[in-house]
Amino acid sequence: MKISEMSKRSGCSIQAIRYYEKEGLITAPARTEGNFRLYGSEEIERLSFINNCRALDLSLSEIKHLLELQSLPSTPCETVNVMIDDHLNVIETRLADLQKLQSSLRKLRPRCNSKRSIDQCGILEALSPNSNHSVSDG
Amino acid sequence: MKISEMSKRSGCSIQAIRYYEKEGLITAPARTEGNFRLYGSEEIERLSFINNCRALDLSLSEIKHLLELQSLPSTPCETVNVMIDDHLNVIETRLADLQKLQSSLRKLRPRCNSKRSIDQCGILEALSPNSNHSVSDG
DNA sequence: TTAAACTCTATAGTAACTATAGAGTCAAGT
DNA sequence: ACTTGACTCTATAGTTACTATAGAGTTTAA
Numbered sequence A, B: 001m002k003i004s005e006m007s008k009r010s011g012c013s014i015q016a017i018r019y020y021e022k023e024g025l026i027t028a029p030a031r032t033e034g035n036f037r038l039y040g041s042e043e044i045e046r047l048s049f050i051n052n053c054r055a056l057d058l059s060l061s062e063i064k065h066l067l068e069l070q071s072l073p074s075t076p077c078e079t080v081n082v083m084i085d086d087h088l089n090v091i092e093t094r095l096a097d098l099q100k101l102q103s104s105l106r107k108l109r110p111r112c113n114s115k116r117s118i119d120q121c122g123i124l125e126a127l128s129p130n131s132n133h134s135v136s137d138g
Numbered sequence C: 001t002t003a004a005a006c007t008c009t010a011t012a013g014t015a016a017c018t019a020t021a022g023a024g025t026c027a028a029g030t
Numbered sequence D: 001a002c003t004t005g006a007c008t009c010t011a012t013a014g015t016t017a018c019t020a021t022a023g024a025g026t027t028t029a030a
Helices: A003-010 A014-022 A042-055 A060-070 A078-111 A122-127 B003-010 B014-022 B042-055 B060-070 B078-111 B122-127
Strands: none
Touching (some): A003 A014, A014 A042, A042 B122, A060 A078, A078 A122, A078 B078, A078 B122, A122 B042, A122 B078, B003 B014, B003 B042, B042 B060, B060 B078, B078 B122
16 A cells, blocks of 8 residues: 555645654555565554544654553553543633633624724724723723 | 834834834834834824734734825725624624633533543543543533 | 843744645655 | 656645844843
């Protein structure tokens, strides 16, 4: 199986596969005489695993860590649990930040309408430092 | 006023100020004999404006656009309104994506506990392609 | 005068790829 | 045999908005 079929089967783009190889997440595969990468079907699993982890927004270094753990079957899996917990915390912090942003933008939006000109624009006014309707205010 | 005071007054880091200059968001200021940047107090306003926009996560190119509009006071401000609306949409999409992620991670988390070993880890199993408890499933 | 604090430019690094150029490889059709 | 098109290769640049660093010069206070 060459790289394009691997790409389709694993869900990773061709460039991503080459990138993962370069970063050491997968081992360099055999090559054809013409220097094309040649994969066996067992590689699909590893790449799909990576793809699943990426779907959860785990970083490549976290994924690398998970892959290393998989080669130590009798290790306690606390690390995995902690990683997921930490990641959940990161996501929750990001969510809270975005929600604040959303709220700021929603408050900003009705300050203007399309009938005005720039010098009367309530949005620009609110973004200006001398305004008493600041972005961070309620 | 030299750059460090400007930094304190505007809320932008020194490097960020130099970067904004390089990117054309602010004009290059006068220099002292010793080649230090010298700002007047009117520059605070522009940098604070940029800082306020960044707090809303507007991109530098969007901010540049807003700054250009400010020099055309009689232009209709529809562009500003559209930009804020578009930005709200972007934020809302990101929020929805993150919420899906959060939900996936929350479902994944209870599949394992710290007493297990890697080969019994329900989290790793769920991340593996042959699993019937896939990441994207409910 | 000298040391600390500040500033300068230029460059590399960040994360995880995508996009591109330029070259080589392979399979099918004529 | 030849050509064409699809595929693959490596290497490099680009993405975003900075931060960090090196190495050099400037200013200020003691």
